[in-house]
Amino acid sequence: MRTLARPATRADRTAILQLVRGHQRTQLALDWWSLDEWLDAPTAWVVERMGQIVAFWLGVQVDSPVAWLRGAAVADGEDPVALFEQLWPHFARALAHQGAEQVVGMAYGEWLEPVYQAVGFTRQTVVITLRKEDWRIPEIPAIPIHIRRATLADIPRIAEVDRQAFEPMWWYGPTILTRAWHQVPHFIVAEEEGEIIGYAFTDLYGMHGHIVRLAVHPAHQGRTIGARLLAESLRYLIDLGAYPITLNTQIENRTSQALYRRFGFRPTGQEVSIWGCRLTGGEGP
Structure with missing residues (x-):
């Protein structure tokens, strides 16, 4: 027919x-x-x-x-x-x-x-899922970076950071970021001398915490800024008693996986092509 x-x-x-x-x-x-x-x-x-x-x-x-x-x-x-x-x-x-x-x-x-x-x-x-089974947060060297809650006025600069940090396939532009800002419970930025150089946001599904996004401008990577953003996101979830805590990354992103392993995340075996x-x-x- x-x-x-x-x-x-x-x-x-x-x-x-x-x-x-x-x-x-x-x-x-x-x-x-x-x-x-x-x-x-x-x-x-x-x-x-x-x-x-x-x-x-x-x-x-x-x-x-x-x-x-x-x-x-x-x-x-x-x-x-x-x-x-x-x-x-x-x-x-x-x-x-x-x-x-x-x-x-x-x-x-x-x-x-x-x-x-x-x-x-x-x-x-291939995108893989990693899961954290404990509430431990490792010590991080102190650096002069200010972590604060994002505001709606920050969205244009956050979008610029995102575009520099990811390939076009993964870009979050102002429209998506604004939607996320209005809907997720925890959205933070890393700031140095008044300039936003990284950001992260987290969502909750019941008591399941998920770190949706973590990005640092390439010019500032390697300075533990990503670790600071991850730690602050985890503190928020741990204070709420969230369990489990998960995040996703590409299978070839060894740098990010090394950071996540340091924080106690382990692959779940879930993979999406x-x-x-x-x-x-x-x-x-």
């Missing part, structure tokens, strides 16, 4: 939620947004057959030339590769029209890897 790929609309909300909640092959990673906020976006697409939505894909591009695939869902019994191959040219064109130069997606389930490969994605890296594909002009791949 013939299928139709088309942009999602707000009228599809109930069907999309039923697809996401009621079927096995689904993935949503919306961070500080809700699904409702993206349903009208030109980069939210569905595939339908005889009036029934059988697949949903959401691409999100914010403050970066890189768009992330934040939502994916395929009805049980359907072929996800065939559906995404049908959707991809339209989807890629919509992303490119928004200004995206690259598309990146996580593969929380094995079902997504062949889907990405079918349209030319390649594995970019990251896949990416470059877009070619406004026509898609």
Whole structure:
């Protein structure tokens, strides 16, 4: 039976939620947004057959030339590769029209890897989770750095630090940082002579503490500033009695892993592969 790929609309909300909640092959990673906020976006697409939505894909591009695939869902019994191959040219064109130069997606389930490969994605890296089982904080050499709570006025400078500290695929721009600042319980900056040179923020899921972000400007790395930010983030979580405490990093980031191990973090064995594909002009791949 013939299928139709088309942009999602707000009228599809109930069907999309039923697809996401009621079927096995689904993935949503919306961070500080809700699904409702993206349903009208030109980069939210569905595939339908005889009036029934059988697949949903959401691409999100914010403050970066890189768009992330934040939502994916395929009805049980359907072929996800065939559906995404049908959707991809339209989807890629919509992303490119928004200004995206690259598309990146996580593969929380094995079902997504062949889907990405079918349209030319390649594995970019692997993100690993580390977990801290104790509340110990190692001693850190004293340096003349001021750690304080971030304010909304700090966001532009924090975004500059972030852009210098990470590759474009991982950038957090002003929009994302502002969203995070409003929603997470602990957001701090490292300041030297009035200049913000690093930042970190932490979230809570029940009593599970997660250090979402830690960044230091490259010109100031190697001075234990990252360790100070990590220690302050941990003190906040420990004072609340948070357990466990986790964070993520790329599998090849040995420098960060060495810091985290010093603080008692150990790999959990949870790994998520990251896949990416470059877009070619406004026509898609």
